[in-house]
Amino acid sequence: MSASAPAEPRSTSHADTQSLQVIKRNGTLVGFDLSKISVAVTKAFLAVEGDKAAGSARINDAVHRVTEQVIHAIGRRLKAGGKVHIEDIQDQVELALMRAEEQKVARAYVLYREEHARERARHAPVEAHPHLTVKKTSGEIAALYLGLMKLQVEQAATGLEGIDGDSLVDDALTNLYDGIAEEDVLSALIMTARSRIEQEPDYSVVTARLLLEQLRLENAAALNLPISRPLAEIYPQALSAFIEAGIRYELLDEALAAYDLERLGAALKPERDLQFGFLGLQTLYDRYFLHWNKARLELPQVFFMRVAMGLALREDDPNACAIEFYKLLSSFDYMASTPTLFNSGTRHSQLSSCYLTTVGDDLEDIYGAIRDNALLSKWAGGLGNDWTPVRALGAHIKGTNGQSQGVVPFLKVVNDTAVAVNQGGKRKGAVCAYLESWHLDIEEFLELRKNTGDERRRTHDMNTANWVPDLLIERMREDRDWTLFSPSDVSDLHDLYGNAFRERYEYYEALAEQGKINLFRKTPAKQLWRKMLTVLFETGHPWITFKDPCNLRSPQQHRGVVHSSNLCTEITLNTSADEIAVCNLGSVNLAAHIANGELDVQRLERTVTTAVRMLDNVIDINYYAVPQARNSNLRHRPVGLGLMGFQDALYQLGLPYSSPEAVEFADVAMEQLSYFAIRASATLAGERGAYDSYDGSLWQRGILPIDSISLLKNARREGDLSINTNARLDWTPVRELIAQHGMRNSNVMAIAPTATISNIVGVSQSIEPAYQNLFVKSNLSGEFTVVNPSLVRDLKAEGLWDNVMVNDLKYFDGSVQQIDRIPAVLKARYATAFELDARWLVEAAARRQKWLDQAQSLNLYMAEPSGKKLDALYQLAWERGLKTTYYLRSLGATGAEKIAPVSAPQPQVCSIDNPDCEACQ
Template identity: 35%
Template sequence: MEVVKRSGKREKLDINKIRIALEFAFKGLNVDPLELETDAQIQFRDGITTEEIQAVLIRTAAEKVSPETPDWQYAAARLLLYDLYKKVAHIRGYEVRDELSKDYRPYNVEGFYNFVKKYVQEGIYGDYLLKHYSEEDFKELSKHIKPERDLYFNYTGIKILADRYLARNEDGMVIELPQEMYMLISMTLAIPERQEERVKWAKEFYDLLSEHLITVATPTLMNARRPFTQLSSCFILTVDDDLYDIFDNVQKAAQISKHAGGLGIYLGKLRATGAPIRKFKGASSGVIPVVKVINDVMTYVDQLGMRKGSASITLDIWHKDILDFLEVKTNAGDERKKAHDIHPAISIPDIFMRRVANREKWTLLDPYYTKNVRDGKNLEDLWGEAFEEEYLRLERELPKEAKKEVDAFDLWKRLLTVAFETGEPYIFFRDHANKKNPNKHAGVVYSSNLCHEIVQNMSVTRHLSRELNQETGEITYRKQSGDVVVCNLGSINLGKVHTKETMEKVVPKLVRLLDNVIEMNYYAIPEAQYTNKRYRAIGIGVSNYHYCLVKNGIQWESEEHLRFTDRLFELIAFYAVKGSMELAKERGKYRLFEGSDWSRGIFFGRKIEEIEENSRENGNNLPWKELSEEVREHGMRNAYLIALMPTGSTSLILGATPSIDPIFAKYYKEENMSGILPQVPPEIDRFFWHYKSAYHIDQEWVIRAAAVRQKWIDQAQSLNLFIDPEKIDGPKLSKIYQLAWELGLKTIYYLRSKSITDIEECESCAV
């Protein structure tokens, strides 16, 4: 009986060769290779391919994953790696196995430079790699590649990496291996470093990534090393009440989506249905038609057929069109007013939450009538006391056609009912967000991004002039850029980095890496570049939070959890600020530093004395006052630092629990573009009784833990809530959301229900 090899060559079936692959896969794991051979039941036949044999072994090993035998996920991963090594070696023309020594050399280290050079010429990799690194640099860096770190991957991780992230040639075949990917990403992100230190930093970044101490955003993983370095995850647009600006932002949204960016869009400035247009009463169609246009753009610009574009659209709870906006994703009502592919978000001021609690009336206003209410600012440009004063005045003084009175609690109930049915809208508590905005001196925050963890200054672009050259036909448009927020994201793996020593080592390097993302980024629209260079904002998040708790013997529903997370996130905050300050010494502070909270000794919305007292109480005893004085002297490199984003696909790559969420279940099957993948939390066999799944956790503890974390976060958190419809009623749900506001949270993301199975993950924003 003969088998067909990848080269097409036929040779006699040799069972020992299968056992060689199994020996590689099972070394050091608590699994039985004979069990796999028995269960695989390979139907050998003359002419069977080696790939078919390998596929059966991989599939069988993956199907054996369970909480009792989690090591099968690593056995399946190694079988898949073995297959990947063979495929890549065949395409690139080298041997995985040395025929003389019989040793395995899965990576062709000596050929690294020529490999990159070849695929630069073919347009797979960016030519900047060859421009900034010499052949000698490549040789030195190739020696730093550690093939053994591939063994950190579980089956899901290596499957997703191979299917979606590893570079492919024009025929769609994978041509790079995981450690080569990490090295080339690191080389790309080290290019902004001084030439004499570039190789050193490439090695440092490689170790962070390949040791799974950190991960970077999906766009960075995909596009660093590629010709178009669109490395940022998400963008936030502010639309003015002007037809030209509406469709200019539609164009911006299309360009951003084309390059795989996610979108947050604020529409609160647009006049409501029935407002005048050029003094013709009743002419405006309101917000919903614009929402539908954006919805259609997101489905049309489908990112090379891979997936639809994705956008969240935010409207204020006081906007006169809010009732129709709440219904855009429900299945009942007028289909002409629906937009099923966008993600609605509601911006809520403190005064509304108080009126809900007191069962008072609430007045919806038309933004057409709320312009220039104070110092040239519109109502939506104000927050806190200034907003409340003007809102109360307008509520009294505006004409009847400009407002509509509703019951605040009825509106709140409708919002929660829609969330219960659809998982959305997202919630943005605007007063909390602006009060604790470290750059409130330079702007206002109207809304958040697609995944609701980014809270940064926003503003509209001003359209200045349009000129025609009558001789040449050339048309010139002049604009004054507003602030288009850009998300530059990376996350810390708390499963490996949670002590003072590891935080001190890792966090400043992550700050540096993300600052380099800003330099290497390709910008789909110029406004994004303008804002990114002014603020140099980054977002540091986390993955493996639940595993970190379990690993340290801490139950989710406990006061000990709150104390632990207080200490943990203080460490992240301290070393993020310190890292940004040290970088400012070297590279200069961000342009708008003077006048910021950072410059005035106010960190995370709190005075430095309060922070030092907090640090003493939790036992960290970190020198915040000393750091504050250094910040005052040297500045900060980055205007914003910390934002806890979702870590969907990259958590799967690391084999980590996602972001700050509790586990979904102790065993389940993840269904995505890579197929149906078995999932168990880290070390489930060791900590089976310590893990508690999301739907069994009292969500008040989720809120309370988030409130403790928020003390150390200058932006926000993609905070999911998990409910079992059979165990929760309306008053209980309302209490959970109201508690989030009372404890100072800035955002709430999805309301995940056991009855909702089709919630769309945030791919653009996920880290």
């Protein structure tokens, strides 16, 4: 509610509160006094605007409007003669100030509340535990003070409902012992609150706030900041202290000291710390905040400002841009990828997300590529390797007059390198090997992840993907043979696609029939396709990706060939011996852009415009471990703006994932994002110039992603492509802008998995459906109970949320389908990934794909897969023009067993939080 449109005061609101009683903090009851609210609000305004403003018309009017809103809110919640706690009244005052957009006054009021809470704690009677003592860091033994624990819980529960602070303290005490370290008392509160998340999602916020208090104390000690002051007051000082310490410890780029740190510190928004859930803040604490001697040097808002400063270093006005970038990141409207969050502003600013390479058919090239993998992985890059050029098993080696051992032995080395170079100890190294489906080693490649066979020819730690040409699908559908070759005999097939590939492939088949090519093998295309799907189900690999759509719709087809995708199958960029493709990723939080039951287009426009600028900056600031990556990135300047929180957006709209309306929303949202992203890149081109290889691109030829569908259609047979090509927006202004300025970036959009950054923001991953409504999530930060807050909200509205419901959700592994008392409309809305028909995932993905110049990480879920279902699903993906697919996730046979009270069914192929997925995001 804006300041210009306050809630209209009701004439009866004051009467409603005449008999209202207020519960004071000591438990006594007093009558409600309206004047105390007006006095408190007035003091907050005067604290910001000074005593000279007392009595001014503006302040009087603002105080009146805020007071009326508070009265209205209390009267609406309580019947006449009810009781309300003093903290609830103060919560409503704080909320009214925020809704009136009086941000500075609201902050003053928050500081006022915090200071008075601490003052009460200092002057309150000492509540010493009768038996327990604590050991201070000095070694001194002192009494355990219950008042401090209660104060910490009280502050953490501010503004939340359903939190039982007293029992939280009591339960925490049962985990303490005499002589416990003083700092471990707060940890006990955190662990106790964490255990209650499954029963009330707001405990996730309580746990996060308690963790924030722990972080505040740790940070204050590390940077010599006042421990007794509230966090909001020390933030500006914390930024300056962190920059100084970070440079001294050689963690930060010295250029950060040139910023106006006082201005940036004043721009920090401490209240945004309250957005975090426990999983998000714990993830930042464990893996993202810079530290020294195991002590965290960053607070959350300082962390976001550090990232923003690193991205604004080369701007004409770096201070203004840093503040703009900070506001976007800290709002959770957009989040940069993990490498950017890890390294922005540091001495090794490797900010790019993923790298794509082509491996040459030469021993020096092969081991050079493995070396490049190690260097790129060291600084948190995800890798996609194209191995198609390497000659097949049995091929002649001219230099030694011997025979090749094929691709597989080298992939074993790649696998072990990924394990050894674990991205600086922050997360596992991750790589995906791609092989085109006509390669003679393809059948052995399919078995790399099997648990049986020669271990020397197995790669259990790396990912694999099929690079499938359209011709194989056509042959499979016609039940014809497929011929496998060694690339040493048919090397140009690697660089051909569409009709050119078809013609050349058939030419080589004719040569083989004539005896002019000796090393080849024929196999029924249907048999090879069936084996691809069989091993995909059994091992989760290789993934199915499609060569021709990736190339025929590539804006950069004039400058090379897309030979593979990346680790997570969303990047489709050219690679060669001279160029390692690089992509720079970030994701829009779609759920944050839903307002009043519809997409907030103006907010999305602001977000996307700033995000594209941030992504473009990554290219110039980035640290490049190998020169081929630098050359490629600066020449073509690709970025990949994606989205996350799609499932949460559907919840807000009240739409089931399995519905035509959800498919339409996927279309509408992606068109808007595409429109703004392409326009932003063209606008940047007007400011900074078009990318070097722009001339001859599809952009330069006036062919946008939606137009490129016709190129794919022309290369397919009649009936092999069925894509909705409807558009809702007028794209003429964007086309004219591109014609005038060109494009700053060769590629603009790609939808990555967002496995970790979605946890930070607290929304559903990427375009994923909900995995389960209640489950335990495991990652490198530990195990976390995850409960679907949207479901809990809707069940509360129906009066259905209670301990019985919690136990039912546990028993049914987070599924609502077998709980009789849940209405059918909620069962449809909260169907989980394995309860959906996977075809809905494909249909929604197809609507997004038409607007994307790259691809999307599309996981497919199937509770009870069969050969027939898999065949139909992947053929549907091909018919809808998808460029790639990602994991096939299926339930193991033991998924129905109730082994643990809260456990997600274990996917047969991989866990839902596979660390590999995090290499891009």
